[in-house]
Amino acid sequence: MATLKLSAIDDDKPVRITVDLPAGLHRDLVAYGEAMGRAAEGGSVAPQKLIVPMLQRFIASDRGFASARRDRR
Template identity: 55%
Template sequence: MLKLGKLPDRTPVRIVITVSPDLARDLAAYAEAYRQAYGQAEAVADLIPPMLAAFLASDRGFAKARQDGVITADAVEPARRRGRKRTAPDSIPMGGEGAS
């Protein structure tokens, strides 16, 4: 038995979202602020995954729910891993009307 266990699945998962015009403008402005701060332009789509990771890492309620076993990775596993194929991309509302 090796000391290093088997590496987890690292296959990227594509998620398609629809955002409000206001959020789209804010994301574009953030990409510009990033360019000014670091001298390197990055596409909004390339900035979103680390932004989401940072948000999740800083959410204490989410961390506690995971620690308490309320949320498990298996419960929210992407549909493609369960063998189901989606016919249309998922839309995740982010901002705009109806958002809380």
């Protein structure tokens, strides 16, 4: 089985926003959640639970953003 970039999803107090996703991206999120469920030998993860950790991982790995953030401080 493939190694996924996301692991466990933290349960944190959310801030509600509304986002419109393309249907293809939603299908990919559903498939990713199913893959996480198979990797953890549990049920699938709901697509809305994947968005935050994916964005966090993306921002944490963006060197250009980290550099701009350091320069701003």
